[in-house]
Amino acid sequence: MQLFREKDLSLYDGESGSRGLYLSILGQVFDVGKGSKHYGPGGGYHFFAGKDASRAFVTGDFTETGLTDDVSDLTPSQVVALFDWLAFYQRDYEPVGRLIGRYYSENGQPTEALRRVEAALAEGLKLKAEAQTQSKRFPSCNSEWSAATGGRVWCSTASGGVHRDWVGVPRKLFSPGSSRSRCVCVQSSDPTELDNPNLQVYEGCPPLAQSCTIKSF
Numbered sequence: 001m002q003l004f005r006e007k008d009l010s011l012y013d014g015e016s017g018s019r020g021l022y023l024s025i026l027g028q029v030f031d032v033g034k035g036s037k038h039y040g041p042g043g044g045y046h047f048f049a050g051k052d053a054s055r056a057f058v059t060g061d062f063t064e065t066g067l068t069d070d071v072s073d074l075t076p077s078q079v080v081a082l083f084d085w086l087a088f089y090q091r092d093y094e095p096v097g098r099l100i101g102r103y104y105s106e107n108g109q110p111t112e113a114l115r116r117v118e119a120a121l122a123e124g125l126k127l128k129a130e131a132q133t134q135s136k137r138f139p140s141c142n143s144e145w146s147a148a149t150g151g152r153v154w155c156s157t158a159s160g161g162v163h164r165d166w167v168g169v170p171r172k173l174f175s176p177g178s179s180r181s182r183c184v185c186v187q188s189s190d191p192t193e194l195d196n197p198n199l200q201v202y203e204g205c206p207p208l209a210q211s212c213t214i215k216s217f
Contacts, residue, residue: 002097003108004029006051009099013050014040022096024052025086026117027069027103030093052099057085069102071117076124083121136162137193138184141170153202154211155185170212172200 004022009029012022014036021033021040032039032049039049047053053067058078061067071082089095098104103114139160141153155168168185175181176198186193188208193199205212 001095001108002029003104003106004097004099006099006101009052010050014046018050021049023048023050023089024069024099025054025057025089026071026082027052027099027101027114028086028089028095029097029099030089031096032089032093035093052101054082058082069099072113074120076120076127078124079117079120080124080128135160138171138173138186139164139168141183141185143183151214151216152211153183153214159185167210169194169208169210170202170205172202174198174200 004024009022009024012018012020014021014033020031021036022029023032023039024030037043038045040046047062047067048056051067052069054069055071055074056062056066056068058074058081059066071079074082098108100106100108103111103117105111139155139162141155142159143151143153145151153170155170157164157167159168166187166189169188170183171186171194172181173184181200184199186196186199188194194207201207202212202214205214
């Protein structure tokens with residue numbers, strides 16, 4: 001595949017006299033000419049044209065400093081989202097080459113920076129899988145709030161979008177080392193779940209009630 005330098009890629013920004021309409025994400029260059037209404041001059045994503053602005057895909061920072069290929073400070077979860085964008089371009093647009101620089105060497109080989117991003121991706125996918133497992137184990141509660149009556153959290157067989165054959169009871173679930181919590185539904189028939197040290201009963205709510213009135217979320 002063709003190898004581009006930054007100054008070469010800048011010639012594909014879709015402006016008058018340019019050579020085409022390309023963009024790069026994590027050093028992979030794509031021809032986005034068929035999406036010219038989005039990436040061409042006046043388009044909502046024109047700021048991506050002719051450069052690698054990988055970081056902005058997940059931060060939404062479209063300023064000059066935000067439109068950069070440096071993603072070293074992104075969280076693993078943000079890196080997962082970035083690779084979702086990369087998969088989108090691989091699926092919908094034609095790949096045309098590699099960008100020499102942060103992620104690919106002079107001969108088009110992956111750099112150490114790319115390997116670090118791929119390691120962050122692996123960590124992000126692991127965290128995502130763990131979160132999905134926890135969401136099935138501890139589905140989110142239903143909730144409502146009224147200025148007149150206050151708040152209420154309750155469980156059902158479909159709360160949290162997880163369909164199951166048990167209802168559960170509301171509990172505060174704290175992340176280890178954090179004071180923040182979220183309302184989850186816990187199987188009341190499983191003592192080991194109810195005794196989880198990261199769970200807390202809502203103040204003033206009977207331990208086995210399926211609905212709890214609360215003062216604040």
